[in-house]
Amino acid sequence: MIALEARGLIKCYTAVPAVSDISFSLNSGEVLGCLGPNGSGKSTTVRMLTGLSEPTRGQVLWRGKNIQDNLVGYRARLGYVPEEADLYPFLSGWEYLELVGTLRGLAAQQLAKKIGAMLELFSLHAHRYSAIGTYSKGMRQRILLIAALLHDPQLLIFDEPLSGLDVTSALIVKNLIKGLGERGKAVFYCSHVLEVVEKVCSHIMILRQGRVLTYAPTSAVRQAFGQTDLEHAFVHLVEDRDAEQSARDIMQVMDAR
Amino acid sequence: MIASAKSARAPTLWRLPDPFARLVRHCVDRIFHGGDASEADGVDFGIAAILGLLALPGVFASLFLADKYGSLFQFIRGDRDFDPYAASLPDEYFFIALAMVVSAVVAVWKWDSLLPDRRDYVNLAPLPIRSRNFLAANLLALLFLTAVLSLDLNAASVVLFPMVVCGSQASFVYFARFLGAHFLCVVLSSVFGFLLVLAILGALMALLPLRTFRKVSMYVRFTIVTCLMAVLSTSFAVPPMIHSLAENPQAFLKLVPSLWFLALDQTLLGRGDPALSSLGGWSVMATGVVLVCAIVTYALGYHRCFSRDSETMVSLPAAGGFLTPRIFAIFDRFLFRSSFERATFRFTMRALIRGPNQALVVGWFVGVGIVIASQSLFAAIGTPSHALERFPSVEILGVPLALAYFLILGLRCAFDIPANFRANWLFRLTVNPETRECAMLARKVIFVFLAPALILICFPLYARFWGWRTSLIHTAIVGAMCAVLAEISLMRFRKIPFTCSAPNFRSHAIVAILIYIVGFFAFSTFPAAIERWAFDNPVRFLAFVPFLTGVWLALRAWRGNLSHLDTRIIFEEKLSPAVEAMNLTYGP
Numbered sequence: 048m049i050a051l052e053a054r055g056l057i058k059c060y061t062a063v064p065a066v067s068d069i070s071f072s073l074n075s076g077e078v079l080g081c082l083g084p085n086g087s088g089k090s091t092t093v094r095m096l097t098g099l100s101e102p103t104r105g106q107v108l109w110r111g112k113n114i115q116d117n118l119v120g121y122r123a124r125l126g127y128v129p130e131e132a133d134l135y136p137f138l139s140g141w142e143y144l145e146l147v148g149t150l151r152g153l154a155a156q157q158l159a160k161k162i163g164a165m166l167e168l169f170s171l172h173a174h175r176y177s178a179i180g181t182y183s184k185g186m187r188q189r190i191l192l193i194a195a196l197l198h199d200p201q202l203l204i205f206d207e208p209l210s211g212l213d214v215t216s217a218l219i220v221k222n223l224i225k226g227l228g229e230r231g232k233a234v235f236y237c238s239h240v241l242e243v244v245e246k247v248c249s250h251i252m253i254l255r256q257g258r259v260l261t262y263a264p265t266s267a268v269r270q271a272f273g274q275t276d277l278e279h280a281f282v283h284l285v286e287d288r289d290a291e292q293s294a295r296d297i298m299q300v301m302d303a304r
Numbered sequence: 305m306i307a308s309a310k311s312a313r314a315p316t317l318w319r320l321p322d323p324f325a326r327l328v329r330h331c332v333d334r335i336f337h338g339g340d341a342s343e344a345d346g347v348d349f350g351i352a353a354i355l356g357l358l359a360l361p362g363v364f365a366s367l368f369l370a371d372k373y374g375s376l377f378q379f380i381r382g383d384r385d386f387d388p389y390a391a392s393l394p395d396e397y398f399f400i401a402l403a404m405v406v407s408a409v410v411a412v413w414k415w416d417s418l419l420p421d422r423r424d425y426v427n428l429a430p431l432p433i434r435s436r437n438f439l440a441a442n443l444l445a446l447l448f449l450t451a452v453l454s455l456d457l458n459a460a461s462v463v464l465f466p467m468v469v470c471g472s473q474a475s476f477v478y479f480a481r482f483l484g485a486h487f488l489c490v491v492l493s494s495v496f497g498f499l500l501v502l503a504i505l506g507a508l509m510a511l512l513p514l515r516t517f518r519k520v521s522m523y524v525r526f527t528i529v530t531c532l533m534a535v536l537s538t539s540f541a542v543p544p545m546i547h548s549l550a551e552n553p554q555a556f557l558k559l560v561p562s563l564w565f566l567a568l569d570q571t572l573l574g575r576g577d578p579a580l581s582s583l584g585g586w587s588v589m590a591t592g593v594v595l596v597c598a599i600v601t602y603a604l605g606y607h608r609c610f611s612r613d614s615e616t617m618v619s620l621p622a623a624g625g626f627l628t629p630r631i632f633a634i635f636d637r638f639l640f641r642s643s644f645e646r647a648t649f650r651f652t653m654r655a656l657i658r659g660p661n662q663a664l665v666v667g668w669f670v671g672v673g674i675v676i677a678s679q680s681l682f683a684a685i686g687t688p689s690h691a692l693e694r695f696p697s698v699e700i701l702g703v704p705l706a707l708a709y710f711l712i713l714g715l716r717c718a719f720d721i722p723a724n725f726r727a728n729w730l731f732r733l734t735v736n737p738e739t740r741e742c743a744m745l746a747r748k749v750i751f752v753f754l755a756p757a758l759i760l761i762c763f764p765l766y767a768r769f770w771g772w773r774t775s776l777i778h779t780a781i782v783g784a785m786c787a788v789l790a791e792i793s794l795m796r797f798r799k800i801p802f803t804c805s806a807p808n809f810r811s812h813a814i815v816a817i818l819i820y821i822v823g824f825f826a827f828s829t830f831p832a833a834i835e836r837w838a839f840d841n842p843v844r845f846l847a848f849v850p851f852l853t854g855v856w857l858a859l860r861a862w863r864g865n866l867s868h869l870d871t872r873i874i875f876e877e878k879l880s881p882a883v884e885a886m887n888l889t890y891g892p
Binding site: 097098099118119122125127129131133134135136137138142145146147149150151152178194 | 643644646647648650651654655658659723724726727729730731732733734735736737738
């Protein structure tokens with residue numbers, strides 16, 4: 048069953064569209080990976096999918112209905128981890144999660160239990176009363192992940208969720224994302240880390256300059272380009288310059304006196 | 305390439321080539337803009353604006369005294385034997401206490417950024433900077449800021465107060481002497497206040513384990529602020545008691561620091577009696593001692609937090625509060641019904657208490673309110689016949705109204721200042737924009753601040769001096785007026801406090817300030833006068849009924865006419881475009 052669908056999304060900030068004609072569908076139980084170089088329109092797409100930004104043209108549909116018709120109801124089913132961990136630095140981790148949970152209407156007792164358990168599982172329990180301003184990047188990221196999962200959402204949108212996480216936490220999150228898919232959640236996963244996308248996502252969408260280059264099951268993308276891993280397929284698709292040559296050029300500039 | 309890098313460099317007033325000097329400048333900036341909470345707020349008051357705000361209470365205090373010292377007013381009052389120098393003693397004491405309190409409050413406000421923090425460790429520790437150089441740079445920055453702050457806080461009163469006091473006297477020499485003594489005393493008092501807090505901070509940091517330090521920090525700050533308020537409140541009690549020093553040399557009064565600086569002032573003017581003059585030297589000595597203590601304890605605290613235990617700065621677990629959750633639970637039970645109100649109330653209170661910009665704005669408004677209310681009290685107490693009348697005078701009735709006016713306005717202005725604007729995506733995602741609870745929430749926050757002050761301070765104080773009936777009537781009128789003011793100030797309010805981008809205040813600042821000034825007289829002076837008039841014949845209190853009912857009906861009608869778009873929650877203030885398109889197109 049199609050959970051989330053994007054139909055011809057266009058977003059213009061200036062005369063040049065940031066994204067142009069993006070269409071895809073995401074079924075319950077699927078994990079869709081969104082890949083693309085910097086400036087390809089991933090974040091703009093994510094903002095439109097979360098309803099934080101309205102498309103200039105096109106629609107985002109949740110279970111067949113335009114999300115703009117009932118944005119509040121849609122967001123109640125959504126868990127979102129943004130690209131940057133912009134959190135209120137004067138709140139403690141516990142206070143922030145309490146704020147999120149209460150705004151989502153969770154009962155106080157249930158919320159306290161969930162927050163305590165989640166903080167324990169994400170190794171943040173000892174720091175639960177410290178101000179977020181004192182947290183490292185990885186700790187903030189874990190707070191964002193907990194905040195997105197607290198209300199057991201049906202749709203999860205992750206924008207670079209592994210950013211700043213240590214190896215163990217990253218491994219937990221990767222398994223978690225797979226598990227969420229298996230439990231019937233629809234997951235939209237945006238990342239630069241090809242290896243993770245390859246392992247975690249059932250489907251892949253590659254963006255370049257605001258357009259969809261390819262959108263297919265992961266295995267199909269690899270086969271289509273005759274590559275053994277996704278990295279080569281990705282480079283083949285989006286890169287128009289020689290990475291090795293660029294690295295040599297940089298070192299040459301460093302040597303300059 | 306090099307040329308473009310040069311042109312991209314930000315223009316600065318004081319560009320310093322030396323790395324150490326650059327480090328000192330960084331430390332000054334760090335202390336002023338310090339604290340994670342101020343990052344990405346979209347609002348940065350800037351050093352000039354902060355210094356301007358801090359100087360204003362001195363301006364107000366001096367100007368309000370013009371009435372007392374003006375020769376024309378003395379002539380009208382028939383006060384022919386008025387001695388301005390003798391009369392200036394309580395005011396001089398007030399300015400000394402104010403200077404000490406404000407500078408110490410600034411140090412308490414900047415508590416977290418006075419010592420290097422995690423961000424400094426992360427950014428500066430990898431750089432080739434000697435630890436002692438960083439300590440020296442921090443100390444120099446702190447001493448520089450102490451000097452700037454002390455001069456700025458007192459800049460207005462140093463010029464205006466001597467002018468007001470000596471304006472009607474012919475001798476320029478005495479004016480210069482008065483100015484010099486006043487300048488020295490208030491500046492020393494400010495330096496003392498700031499360094500005392502710094503010494504306490506350094507000592508705590510040096511002596512306590514970091515975890516305990518963080519745990520007790522909030523309580524220590526609260527205690528310091530309470531003590532400072534006590535020092536300010538001695539302005540009403542200490543000056544009349546000074547003569548008792550001669551009779552009782554062991555008096556407890558001698559331990560009040562602001563009195564030492566007053567003693568210095570009187571000694572410099574050659575007017576102090578021997579008992580008071582003997583305290584003059586204490587002020588200089590105390591300032592010296594506090595300076596040495598501040599430097600030593602700061603160095604020890606620095607060594608502890610930045611050099612020795614620096615790894616723990618990266619992330620240090622803190623302990624949870626015991627009291628706060630219980631207080632919130634009480635509020636939830638009696639005041640807040642919906643999840644929205646409960647969540648946003650917690651957020652609002654935490655942002656208000658912990659957000660530096662928000663606290664600054666509220667603190668500034670309350671500070672101005674205290675200064676104006678103090679002047680009213682001085683005026684009332686200075687006329688002995690008023691103090692023990694059957695009913696309180698207009699000035700005394702106006703005191704809680706003045707304080708409430710500035711508290712409400714301060715909160716209202718602070719609500720407009722975002723606390724880390726970029727983090728408001730959380731509210732955009734989770735809150736129903738159609739909810740109409742924002743104004744109600746803001747109203748309740750104002751109520752939470754005002755109600756305890758009215759019930760625990762205003763009512764008992766008036767009851768003590770004028771009986772419980774008078775006190776009850778006055779408290780009820782102040783409460784009703786506060787409700788009206790809160791309603792009016794929240795008429796167009798449709799934001800969750802601290803989550804919306806700041807409005808362009810500069811474009812209508814002059815109009816807003818004029819409205820605030822007119823509003824002050826309409827809210828404080830005028831109702832106090834009517835109330836005093838009504839006390840003579842209680843039937844006259846009925847005059848308040850049509851007024852309050854009329855305002856309530858008008859506000860209700862106004863709210864009823866609001867369209868859907870006028871009540872929708874906003875997260876960004878739309879700025880007026882520089883050029884408006886008139887859209888004169890006509891036809892199909």
